[in-house]
Amino acid sequence: MDLLYKIFADPFIQMGHAPDLLLQTLWEGLVGGMLYALIALGFVLIFKASGVFNFAQGIMVVFAALTLVGLHAKGVPAFLALGLTIGVMFVLAVAVERLVLRPLVNQPDIILFMATFGLTYFLIGLGELVFGGDPKVMIASELYLPKGAIDWKVFGGFVSFQKIDIAAAVIASVMVATLAVFFQKTRIGRALRAVADSHKAALSVGISLNQIWVVVWFTAGIVALATGIMWGARSNVSFALEIIALKALPVLILGGFTSIPGAIVGGLIIGIGEKIGEFYWGPLFGSGIESWLAYMIALVFLLFRPQGLFGERIIERI
């Protein structure tokens, strides 16, 4: 009885007693979720267009952030470093297309998947070699990202919003909105979706697969850079970030591997679920449930909707 009370009643009573704390937890979850969503978005972009599950997406986040910080440490002005990093991500996209995707075209998916493993370790090695493996501080103030917090007095307490989190939320929203319009309404967006649906039909209307792959990998690289800057500004830039990228997996299961809105909603659900779970139910399990709760949510979800929230329904005509 006592346990049931602790699970089903007590947390909600706590929420009611301290709504400001609830709001604070929700906000933290929202921001974390947004960053999960951005990582998941990188996965979805590449998966949609080339059917490749890009294991290297997480390391691309680290690599992009590391390049930015590393270039700045070598004396390059912040915004020039930002431009150069975008250039590096473009070179990476071209190199991946030339050296990985093109030679492996028409190979089974599992081979391409393994190739992205190889890419992961290559990028780890390259990053450490060039910029060193020690954690670094994101050049947030040099990029004019805001610092400090805004306190909002409410419910007799206050909710604290970190300005960097607000900036992250704004940048993420703008980025997602731009991508959504780009995908839905433009020639290249249409070409991307076309390639996702049928390679041979896309070829027959003159869409160049190679060009499309460069575009998606580059876009995923830009998304990775944005994620890396924001995540790096909240903690720091180190290879440990890669672990966080694995959180994108439950997000993808929740949202569906092929859906951009799915990645966003999935990210937010996981982010908020995680924080609320940790804060209100965590003590019951001796804390630390944040590290596995996301996978639990995904597992339960998988039982009922294997295609995800927004994934294409799997219908086979027999």
Next chain:
Amino acid sequence: MRAPADLKIAAGDVLLAVENVSLSFGGVKAIRDISFDIRKGEIRAIIGPNGAGKTSMLNVINGFYTPQQGRITFKGKTRAKMRPHDAAAGGIARTFQNVALFRGMTALDNIMAGRTLCMKRGLFWQALRFGPAMKEEVEHRRYVEEIIDFLHIQHIRKTQVGRLPYGLQKRVELGRALAMEPDLLLLDEPMAGMNLEEKEDMSRFILDVNQHFGTTIALIEHDMGVVMDLSDRVVVLDYGRKIADGTPDEVKRNQDVIDAYLGVAH
């Protein structure tokens, strides 16, 4: 049957010629030393029993397959192989045997995808969907609406093509090919799996495309009635070899063809 067509043949220049093309997959010889040509403005049928190499031939023409031997001359330019992008950019459009549409997209978007090569605005404007790119999008949309009217598929333009019945999917696929404003249209079994009424509709569209737009058409088809009615000239393949080439009447009387194809009871 179609008197003006005969005149056209006499006058027509060669639009595409394949010479001594051979293609094999491992030990399997799909195409053996085949030569034939397609003249400007004609409807050219490629027929033959299953496994004769017809689809392989189309795949060679639009660059999906690279032949081991032979040459392809298209619009006066000779090359050892086509690349799909060159073929599309040069004005070769095609449809597929089992329909290859972008299933997740609407009929309208599918046909718009056919305009890809005609749209040239840069990525920057594209990303903003603004200024010149917007104007361009509107212009191409107008052209696509004309095709939609022509094929009588106004009612399904906003429908996801994956949900459409097969006959309509084939029509959308034809629309996508037409959106490319092709000089040469390759149709791989445009009437497979259709009922009589749908076949009649499709035949009419093919004739209209040929006559009104002057598009040269090469088609693979199993329905002999359709082939004999529609086409100006027929090339017959069997086991990867060419066994006959000529007008429908000539081909019908050819003993090899009768043996290999028409005459043999299944």
